[in-house]
Amino acid sequence: MTDQPLRLVHYLNQFFGGIGGEEQADVGVSTRDGAVGPGLPLQRALGGRATVVATVIGGDNYFNTHLDAARAAVVEAVGRLKPDVVVAGPAFNAGRYGVACAEACLAVEAALDVPTVASMYADNPAVAIYRRRLYITPSGEHASSLAAALPPLANLAVRRGQRAELGPAREEGHLGRGIRRPVFVEQTGAERALAMLRAKLRGEPYVTEIPLVDYEVVPPAPPLADVCAARLAVVTTSGLVPMGNPDRLRRSYATEWKKYPLAGQERLAPGEYEVVHGGYEAQYANANPNYVLPLDALTELEREGAYRDLYPYFFTTAGVGTPTDVGERFGREIAAELQAAGVDGVVLTAT
Amino acid sequence: MITAMTTFAENVGASRIVAGTRIQNPCGHPALSREQDRALRRRIVQTALDALERPVEGPTVFRPERLVV
Numbered sequence: 001m002t003d004q005p006l007r008l009v010h011y012l013n014q015f016f017g018g019i020g021g022e023e024q025a026d027v028g029v030s031t032r033d034g035a036v037g038p039g040l041p042l043q044r045a046l047g048g049r050a051t052v053v054a055t056v057i058g059g060d061n062y063f064n065t066h067l068d069a070a071r072a073a074v075v076e077a078v079g080r081l082k083p084d085v086v087v088a089g090p091a092f093n094a095g096r097y098g099v100a101c102a103e104a105c106l107a108v109e110a111a112l113d114v115p116t117v118a119s120m121y122a123d124n125p126a127v128a129i130y131r132r133r134l135y136i137t138p139s140g141e142h143a144s145s146l147a148a149a150l151p152p153l154a155n156l157a158v159r160r161g162q163r164a165e166l167g168p169a170r171e172e173g174h175l176g177r178g179i180r181r182p183v184f185v186e187q188t189g190a191e192r193a194l195a196m197l198r199a200k201l202r203g204e205p206y207v208t209e210i211p212l213v214d215y216e217v218v219p220p221a222p223p224l225a226d227v228c229a230a231r232l233a234v235v236t237t238s239g240l241v242p243m244g245n246p247d248r249l250r251r252s253y254a255t256e257w258k259k260y261p262l263a264g265q266e267r268l269a270p271g272e273y274e275v276v277h278g279g280y281e282a283q284y285a286n287a288n289p290n291y292v293l294p295l296d297a298l299t300e301l302e303r304e305g306a307y308r309d310l311y312p313y314f315f316t317t318a319g320v321g322t323p324t325d326v327g328e329r330f331g332r333e334i335a336a337e338l339q340a341a342g343v344d345g346v347v348l349t350a351t
Numbered sequence: 352m353i354t355a356m357t358t359f360a361e362n363v364g365a366s367r368i369v370a371g372t373r374i375q376n377p378c379g380h381p382a383l384s385r386e387q388d389r390a391l392r393r394r395i396v397q398t399a400l401d402a403l404e405r406p407v408e409g410p411t412v413f414r415p416e417r418l419v420v
Contacts, residue, residue, distance in 0.1 A: 053387040220366035220407045227404050284376040288391065291376035294353075297389070297396040306400055347396065349377050350354040 002088060006050035006161035009081050010039045011074065011088035011104045013097045016143075017057030025096075027059035028066075029073035031081075034240035037127075038090065038146055042304035046153035050161060054081050056104070063100035078108050085161030090119035090139035090149045091126070098126030105134055119153045122175060128325050135160065136175045170207070178323075194213070228346035233311035236333060237319025238292035238351040239277030240268075249318060252278035255341035257330045258319040259337070262310070279320030280351045290350050311343050319350060353377050353399055355416060360408040367402040370414045391415075 014024040015036045035043045035052035043052045056077045065068040077084060086108050088101035089091035098120045104299065105116035119137045120126060127136060127173050139149035159166060169176035187195070192209070199206035224230050224337055249260050268289035270293035275292070285292040298310055315334050319327075354360050355371040371377025378417065379392040398415040404412075 033378045166358075206359070217364055218366070220409065220411075223406045224403045227400050232400075234405075254360070280376045284381050286374075286378075288379070291379050294378040294392050294396050297378070297393040300393060301396060301400065307395070349401050350352055350356065350360070350370070351374055351377060 005046075006084040007053045007156060008046065008050045008157060009078050009083040009086045010035065010042060010055045010160065011086060011101060012037060012039070012055055012057050012061075013091075013094070013100060014057060014059045017055060019057060019059075025059045025061035026256045027057075029056060029070055029077060030064055031077045032058050038150075042087070042104055042150055042154060043225050046151040046158065047258050049158045050085070050154075053083060058100055058104065060094070060096040060100055063103065070153055071103055074104045074224050074273050075107050075111040078114065079112055081226050083161075084116060085157050086116040087153060087157045088091065088112055088116065088118040090146060090153065091121075091124060092139055092143055092145070093121040093141045094126050095125040098124040102130040102134055102136075106130070111231070114157055115163060117153060117157045117160055117174070119149055126247045127175060131175055132177050133170075135177070137173055138175055156286045165324065213275060224345050227307050227345065228305055230307050231309050231311060231342055231346060232298075232307050233313075233338055233341070233343040234293060234295075235296065235315040235346055236293050236350075237317055237349045238280075238349055239275050239282075239318035239320075240273055240285065240289055240314075243272050243274050245266040245274065245276050249276050249316070251318055251320075252304070254317045254319070254326065254330075257315055257334060259313045259315050262312050262314055264312070265295060268293055271337065277318040277320060277351065279318075285351075292351060294347075294349070298347070302351050307345075311338070353395060354386045357412045361412065364410055366407055366410060367399075367405070368410060369399045369402055370412055371395065 002310050003307055014027050015021055016039055019027055021268050034054065036055040039052045048073040056074055058070055058074065086105060087165045091097040091101045101118040101120065104240045105118050108114050108116055117135045117137060119139050121141045122138050126242045135156060137152040137229055139145055159172065166172050237250065238247065241258065242260055270287055272288065290296045293314060301307065302310055318331060352360055352365045352367065353369045353371045355374045355377055357368050358368050360368045372380050378395050379388045383391060394415045398413050402413045
């Protein structure tokens with residue numbers, strides 16, 4: 001194992017790279033020798049473990065609107081420099097910068113097999129998109145938090161540059177990619193749970209083994225003034241699809257939702273639909289799809305004027321093993337279609 | 352939202368929750384006669400329509416009235 005410091009290339013945007021502010025966000029990709037801007041305190045945090053040999057700078061707008069060209073330019077610049085590791089950011093809460101950092105890292109890893117680390121605020125929109133594919137260390141929301149962001153970034157950059165086998169995210173100091181690796185430990189689960197409970201009762205610190213997701217509180221939508229005048233739509237997480245599952249919807253860990261025409265049917269006919277869902281006994285809904293998509297009742301009520309009309313498509317996915325951020329994306333995408341279609345209210349069936 | 356998992360739906364913050372029949376068949380019950388099953392399904396959907404018109408402050412469960420069998 002060599003004692004030479006690792007060679008590190010640092011990616012920054014036009015602002016932190018010293019080119020200019022928002023008015024320079026369209027600049028292309030350029031390279032400067034050594035450390036620039038935040039690269040200087042980064043070098044101090046790295047000490048003798050690594051040297052910032054060069055800084056690659058890209059405009060945030062350029063990167064986001066010329067993705068292929070920007071990625072290629074970064075790969076070309078980094079390829080010439082042959083570093084052991086590439087570090088991007090910190091991007092704090094700047095969304096375009098976060099995306100550029102993530103894309104720069106992904107491009108370098110794919111094209112050059114050089115390990116990378118990015119740094120940004122945990123709620124930067126880029127984190128939700130890229131966290132599973134990248135090592136991202138946390139920063140504060142604003143540039144004023146730079147100093148605190150650098151030690152975890154520097155430490156993980158060194159580990160990555162050494163191609164060390166990494167431990168849990170919490171120990172390595174990054175946000176976590178959502179990958180669970182089984183390990184053997186001395187104490188049984190019962191012993192560890194009791195130790196945790198004892199600490200909790202004594203007011204001593206303890207660390208959860210399973211962080212629970214904090215659900216976002218969504219305020220209720222205001223009520224419809226008059227449902228008789230409303231256009232409704234039906235959405236289901238029962239995994240109901242046309243027989244044969246023509247679009248190969250996944251039975252679990254859904255990655256997409258689908259939309260299918262109701263085509264003027266008065267009720268759903270058995271044999272024309274099936275359930276693809278790994279989480280519940282499907283035989284009842286297969287025998288009568290109206291159990292999970294109550295079209296017969298909806299048709300009857302529409303005829304009686306209980307509501308104005310039904311959007312002639314239904315939205316479906318299999319609601320099992322869906323990560324909340326993925327579900328959130330589904331909701332936003334479906335809502336956009338519903339709004340464009342003038343839908344006022346939704347009946348959503350969940351199994 | 353029509354679901355049999357009303358407690359879970361409340362915990363994750365769904366606003367208007369109509370108590371469905373069973374997880375496997377939230378809108379009706381295969382043990383009922385055809386007429387009763389359709390009447391139950393209609394009642395559940397009607398409850399959903401009513402819920403859309405009701406102001407709610409947070410997660411609220413609406414229970415369709417029991418049918419007299």
